[in-house]
Amino acid sequence: MDKDQGVIVAKSAGFCPGVKGAIDKVLELEASGKKPIYTLGPLIHNRQVTDMLAAKQITSVDRPEQAADKNGVLVIRAHGITPAFRAEVLQSGMEVVDATCPLVKHAHDVISQYAQQGYHTVIVGDSGHAEVIGLLGCTQGKGVVVSGPEEAQKLPSFDKVNVVAQTTQKESVFFETAEVIKQKSAICQISNTICHPTKLRQSETIQMAKNADLVIVVGGKHSANTARLALLCKELAPAVLHIETEEELTPQQVLAPKHIFITAGASTPNWVIDQVAQWVRHTRANRGFAFMGMLQRLWAKGVSYSFYTAFAAVALTYVCMKLEGLHSQIKPLLFSWLFVFSLTTVNRAFEDKARPAGRLSALTGFIAAGLGLWVAWQMGGQVFALAAAFMAAGLLYPFRHFLKSKMLSLPGTKDFFTALGWGFSCAFLPAFANGMMLRKALYLAIFYAVLLVFMRSVTLGFTSANKDLMIGKESFYKAFGFGKTKLAVAALLILLTSVLVTLLLITWKPALVGMLLLGNLYTIFIVIYYYSHPASRGVKEETLIDGQFFVLWLLAWLSRFI
Numbered sequence: 001m002d003k004d005q006g007v008i009v010a011k012s013a014g015f016c017p018g019v020k021g022a023i024d025k026v027l028e029l030e031a032s033g034k035k036p037i038y039t040l041g042p043l044i045h046n047r048q049v050t051d052m053l054a055a056k057q058i059t060s061v062d063r064p065e066q067a068a069d070k071n072g073v074l075v076i077r078a079h080g081i082t083p084a085f086r087a088e089v090l091q092s093g094m095e096v097v098d099a100t101c102p103l104v105k106h107a108h109d110v111i112s113q114y115a116q117q118g119y120h121t122v123i124v125g126d127s128g129h130a131e132v133i134g135l136l137g138c139t140q141g142k143g144v145v146v147s148g149p150e151e152a153q154k155l156p157s158f159d160k161v162n163v164v165a166q167t168t169q170k171e172s173v174f175f176e177t178a179e180v181i182k183q184k185s186a187i188c189q190i191s192n193t194i195c196h197p198t199k200l201r202q203s204e205t206i207q208m209a210k211n212a213d214l215v216i217v218v219g220g221k222h223s224a225n226t227a228r229l230a231l232l233c234k235e236l237a238p239a240v241l242h243i244e245t246e247e248e249l250t251p252q253q254v255l256a257p258k259h260i261f262i263t264a265g266a267s268t269p270n271w272v273i274d275q276v277a278q279w280v281r282h283t284r285a286n287r288g289f290a291f292m293g294m295l296q297r298l299w300a301k302g303v304s305y306s307f308y309t310a311f312a313a314v315a316l317t318y319v320c321m322k323l324e325g326l327h328s329q330i331k332p333l334l335f336s337w338l339f340v341f342s343l344t345t346v347n348r349a350f351e352d353k354a355r356p357a358g359r360l361s362a363l364t365g366f367i368a369a370g371l372g373l374w375v376a377w378q379m380g381g382q383v384f385a386l387a388a389a390f391m392a393a394g395l396l397y398p399f400r401h402f403l404k405s406k407m408l409s410l411p412g413t414k415d416f417f418t419a420l421g422w423g424f425s426c427a428f429l430p431a432f433a434n435g436m437m438l439r440k441a442l443y444l445a446i447f448y449a450v451l452l453v454f455m456r457s458v459t460l461g462f463t464s465a466n467k468d469l470m471i472g473k474e475s476f477y478k479a480f481g482f483g484k485t486k487l488a489v490a491a492l493l494i495l496l497t498s499v500l501v502t503l504l505l506i507t508w509k510p511a512l513v514g515m516l517l518l519g520n521l522y523t524i525f526i527v528i529y530y531y532s533h534p535a536s537r538g539v540k541e542e543t544l545i546d547g548q549f550f551v552l553w554l555l556a557w558l559s560r561f562i
C-alpha cells in the first residue's frame with residue numbers, strides 16, 4: 001500500500017491478470033505486424049485503453065462477418081464467449097486467438113459439468129454482460145440470470161440447481177442470493193466462481209474504505225466491475241467519486257478530506273491510477289502554495305514532453321566531449337538536444353500511451369528533427385549525411401512493423417537502438433564533426449554513452465512495465481523478465497565501474513575519470529533503488545534516472561578545478 005499526503009492507493013488496484021493477459025496477447029500480435037487484428041467486442045471497458053488500441057488499428061467487431069479483412073486474426077477477449085458462438089467463430093476460416101481468462105474458463109467448466117448432470121443453473125450477475133452471456137451459453141438451455149436475492153425470490157423451485165457467480169460479483173450478494181435459492185430447491189450446489197483477484201480487491205476495499213473520508217474509484221463509466229466497486233464503497237464511506245481520469249476532479253473535492261482511499265476496477269491501467277494519485281497528492285501537498293504547485297506542474301510537463309530528457313542528452317554530450325578531449329561547442333550540444341527530443345517525442349507519440357501523444361506531439365518532434373538536420377548541415381556535408389541516416393532510422397522506428405524485419409522485433413532491440421542513437425549524437429557526432437576518428441578516446445566515449453543509456457532504457461522499460469504501459473517484447477525487461485534484467489544491469493554496472501577503475505589505475509585523465517567514478521555511485525544507487533523497490537514510471541522516476549547525466553555533467557565540469 002502506498003501512503004502519502006493522507007492518500008492511500010489500493011494494492012489490488014489496476015488490471016486483473018485476465019485483462020492483462022488479453023491485452024498482452026493482442027499487443028504481441030500487433031507487434032508481429034503480420035495481420036489486421038479484430039477483437040470480438042471491446043477488449044476492455046476503459047476509454048484510454050480502447051483509444052490506444054484504436055490508434056494501433058485494432059478493431060472491435062461483434063461477429064466474424066464484420067471483419068473487413070478475412071485474413072486477419074480474431075481475438076476472443078477475456079470475458080469469453082458461448083460454446084455455440086465459439087464453434088461459429090472457429091468455422092469462419094479466420095485465424096482465432098483465444099484470450100479468455102482462465103478463471104472465466106473455470107466458471108464455464110463448472111457450469112457445463114453440472115449442466116451435463118441435469119442441473120439447472122442460476123447465474124448471479126448482470127444479464128447482458130458479455131461474460132454472463134458466455135456463462136449462460138454453457139447451461140444447455142437450462143440457465144437463468146438474477147441480479148440478487150430480490151430477483152431470486154421470484155424464481156420457481158428447482159429439483160437440482162447449480163448457483164454460480166459472474167466472476168466479478170460482490171460476495172455478499174452472491175451468498176445471500178444462493179441462500180434464497182437453496183431454501184426453495186431439493187438439491188442446491190453453490191459454486192462460488194467469483195475470481196480470486198476480485199475477492200482480494202473487494203476485501204481490501206472493505207477494509208480500507210471504512211476508514212476513508214473520501215474514496216476515489218478510477219475506471220471506465222461503462223465497466224461493470226468498476227461500477228460494482230463504486231457501489232460497494234458507497235455502502236462504506238461517507239463520500240465516493242467514480243472518475244475516469246484526474247481531469248474530472250477539482251481541488252476542493254480532494255483538499256478537505258483527511259483520509260483518501262484510491263482504488264480502481266480490473267480494467268483500469270496502472271498509469272491512469274498513478275496519474276490520479278499523483279494529481280491528488282500534488283494538490284494536497286501544495287495547498288496554500290499555489291506557486292509551488294504551478295512549478296511542479298510545469299516540471300511534470302517538462303518531463304512528460306521530453307524537454308528534460310533532451311537536456312540530459314546535452315549533459316551526456318558534454319561529458320563525452322570531455323572524455324574525447326574536446327572543448328564544449330554549441331553545435332554538437334544543440335544537435336544532441338534536438339536529436340533526442342525529436343526521436344523521444346515521435347516515439348512516445350506513437351508508442352507510449354502514458355504520455356502526451358497525438359498529432360501535435362509528433363509534429364513538434366518532426367520540426368525538431370528538421371532543425372537538428374539544419375544544425376548538422378552547419379557542421380558539414382558528411383555530418384549532415386550521417387545525422388540524416390540516424391534521424392530517419394529513429395523517426396521510422398515506430399513504423400518498423402511495415403518493414404517486416406525480424407531483426408527489428410528481436411527481444412531487447414528497443415533499448416539497444418535507443419542506446420545506439422544516444423551514443424551517436426552524444427559521443428560519435430562531436431568527434432566526427434571535429435575530424436577526430438580512430439582514436440581510443442572516441443571508442444571509450446561511445447562505449448560509456450551506450451552503456452549508460454542502455455541501462456537507463458532497460459530501467460525505464462522495467463518501470464514502464466510496472467505501469468502497464470503496453471510496451472512490446474522489444475523492451476529488454478518484457479523479453480527477459482525481472483531476474484535476467486536485474487542480472488544484466490548489475491553486470492553492466494560492474495563492467496562500467498571496472499573500466500573506470502582501470503583508467504584511473506593507468507592514470508588516464510585521472511581528474512575526469514575520478515569524478516565520473518564518483519558519479520557512478522549515483523547510477524548504482526538509482527539502479528539498486530529501482531530494482532529493490534519496483535516503482536511505476538512517473539515524473540519522479542524519470543527525473544531521478546535522467547538526473548544521473550546532470551550529476552555526471554556537474555562532476556565532469558568540476559574536474560577542471562582539480
Ligand code: SF4
Binds near residue numbers: 016017018078079198
Ligand atoms: S475479473 Fe477475474 S475472471 Fe474476470 S478477467 Fe479478471 S481475473 Fe479473469
